[in-house]
Amino acid sequence: MSAPRINRVVANFKVDATRNKTIQLKELRGQNVVLYFYPKDSTPGCTAEGQDFRDLHAKFRRHNTVVLGVSRDSLASHEKFRDKQGFPFDLLSDPDEKLCKKFDVIRQKTLYGRKFMGVERSTFLIDTQGRLRKEWRKIKVIGHAAEVLAAVGALN
Numbered sequence: 420m421s422a423p424r425i426n427r428v429v430a431n432f433k434v435d436a437t438r439n440k441t442i443q444l445k446e447l448r449g450q451n452v453v454l455y456f457y458p459k460d461s462t463p464g465c466t467a468e469g470q471d472f473r474d475l476h477a478k479f480r481r482h483n484t485v486v487l488g489v490s491r492d493s494l495a496s497h498e499k500f501r502d503k504q505g506f507p508f509d510l511l512s513d514p515d516e517k518l519c520k521k522f523d524v525i526r527q528k529t530l531y532g533r534k535f536m537g538v539e540r541s542t543f544l545i546d547t548q549g550r551l552r553k554e555w556r557k558i559k560v561i562g563h564a565a566e567v568l569a570a571v572g573a574l575n
Contacts, residue, residue, distance in 0.1 A: 429545050435511070448548070468540070482572055497510040542563065
């Protein structure tokens with residue numbers, strides 16, 4: 420399975436989300452979609468990233484944009500994380516890594532000399548027609564949500 424390509428329509432996907440939802444990409448047509456992949460709920464970097472998207476959420480909505488966070492954590496973990504941080508957007512649970520693999524975000528990582536496969540922090544911007552317009556890989560958290568918001572603004 421090849422990863423989505425810039426300016427190409429992203430194939431539909433269906434994933435369980437917080438608040439007892441199931442998210443299907445095709446049902447979000449007519450809105451921009453920011454899909455941000457992160458390694459793990461309630462870790463410092465992932466919390467900061469989610470907080471940044473939370474703090475800019477009203478501005479994303481003004482640009483007709485849905486923000487969705489994705490990790491391999493369970494829905495129960497996502498619900499706790501979302502509630503504790505006050506995220507106004509849903510988190511998608513991908514424990515079988517289907518969506519992570521679709522977007523090619525599973526990478527070999529190293530922590531304290533130990534190698535393992537994990538989620539590479541990445542973000543994808545899908546436009547109102549379902550086309551992938553921009554992707555960010557190996558991102559640094561600080562300033563990232565603002566950079567994504569600027570890219571969303573440039574679509575209009």
